[in-house]
Amino acid sequence: MxxxxxxxxxxxxxxxxxxxxxxxxxxxxxxxxxxxxxxxxxxxDPSNPRYADxxxxxxxxxxxxxxxxxxxxxxxxxxxxxxxxxxxxxxxxxxxGIVVLGDVKYEESYHDQGGSRTTTATTTTTMRAAVGDSLLRLRGWVMNGFALRNNYGHVVYDLGRVANHPACDYEERRRRGGGGGQPQLAGIVTKRVRVYHRYPRERISVLVLPKYPYSGQPKADLEADWASFAKYVGLPSRVGGEGEDDDIDDDIDDDGSDGNAILRRxxxxxxxxxxxxxxxxxxxxxxxxxxxxxxxxxxxxxxxxxxxxxxxxxxxxxxxxxxxxxxxxxxxxxxxxxxxxxxGTKEKRPKASKNGSSRGNGDENEDGVGSYIQMS
Structure with missing residues (x-):
């Protein structure tokens, strides 16, 4: 299939x-x-008894x-x-989109609201500290309920990897447009993004639009977003290709199935x-x-x-x-x-140390330019 x-x-x-x-x-x-x-x-009507009510x-x-x-x-x-x-x-x-390697930084906003406290051995002080931590965590839950802060994280990736991709002509377009002769795509981008998988991740696929180097989004989270566009929930016997939902419409039986799998609208x-x-x-x-x-x-x-x-x-x-x-x-x-x-915000890429290692985000090639992954 x-x-x-x-x-x-x-x-x-x-x-x-x-x-x-x-x-x-x-x-x-x-x-x-x-x-x-x-x-x-x-x-x-002034003569009506209910008029003055x-x-x-x-x-x-x-x-x-x-x-x-x-x-x-x-x-x-x-x-x-x-x-x-x-x-x-x-x-x-x-x-x-082109695929580069990057990280996702994520932290539940209410986990560390209480912080660390130095308490004495007395029971009263310990109880006060526990109550204070509980109230701070409760405030974190309430604030997240209104602002939905836990729906967002930060993706981090190297602009050098975007510039090194054959599909990216951002620097060439800048030179043609009078943006200067020096390459502009260098540094580490930290960008706030919508996340569906709420945990930190390292060395994951990040999709970037070649014309917009700062448009990086975690691929796994985008796939979850694409899934919400589907007209049906479930896997039919034949999947794939353009016009998929239209084909499924023709194959749906009255009982909501296509003979092999249940499809729900x-x-x-x-x-x-x-x-x-x-x-x-x-x-x-x-x-x-x-x-x-x-x-x-x-x-x-x-x-x-x-x-x-x-x-x-x-x-x-x-x-x-x-x-x-x-x-x-x-x-x-x-x-x-x-x-x-x-x-997103851009930071300068950390310089390599004397032993040749660097604290950059991921691997580099011999020229120090970030590598990319060819999307299949």
């Missing part, structure tokens, strides 16, 4: 069910707001709907545009997109309905203004909503692209 171009088994991740369950309570609250807006005209202003409900519309709109644009762009950039490493991204689109449609329609209810009760309440509500609706839906969702994702993409292709 031919080997697959990319793995078909992705790393563990969240599910559409989790996202759906997180938004259901919010939907219940917003449906209650919609019920209040529907019932408000029936009590908008405490109430939630319809204008406030409108503002809540419009404010919630922005993050869900950003999520829709993110899923429709940003994710395909990110996947396309990641796939370029598989198509055009990976609908997580599509499901999240469907939920986000539902929320955008619901919030736009609900906001428009609330604007209409404000128009009906405008004369009965001095704190409701139909003209202001209508103006706020069209400004947000027609201007702020597309501007924030599209421009925000575009800015985020530019930051992400720069981080992937140009991020």
């Amino acid at each position: 031919p080997e697959a171009n990319v793995p078909l088994l992705a790393m563990p991740s969240g599910s559409i069910l989790q996202f759906l369950l997180m938004t259901v309570p919010l939907l219940c609250v917003y449906l209650y707001f919609l019920y209040l807006a529907h019932e408000r005209p029936s009590i908008a 405490d109430r939630i202003r319809l204008t406030d409900i409108l503002y809540v709907y419009l404010a919630t519309l922005l993050p869900f709109g950003c999520l829709v644009v993110y899923m429709l545009w940003f994710v395909p762009m990110r996947r396309g950039l990641s796939a370029r490493y598989e198509k055009d 990976r609908d997580r991204g599509r499901g999240v997109l469907a939920v986000a689109i539902f929320w955008v449609c619901f919030l736009v329609l609900a906001s428009y309905y609330v604007v209409d209810r404000i128009r009906v009760v405008d004369d009965a309440y001095v704190d409701e203004d139909a003209e202001t509500a209508r103006l706020a609706f069209w400004i947000v839906v027609g201007g702020v909503f597309p501007a924030v969702s599209i421009l925000g994702n575009w800015i985020r993409w530019k930051f992400y692209e720069r981080w992937m292709l140009h991020g």
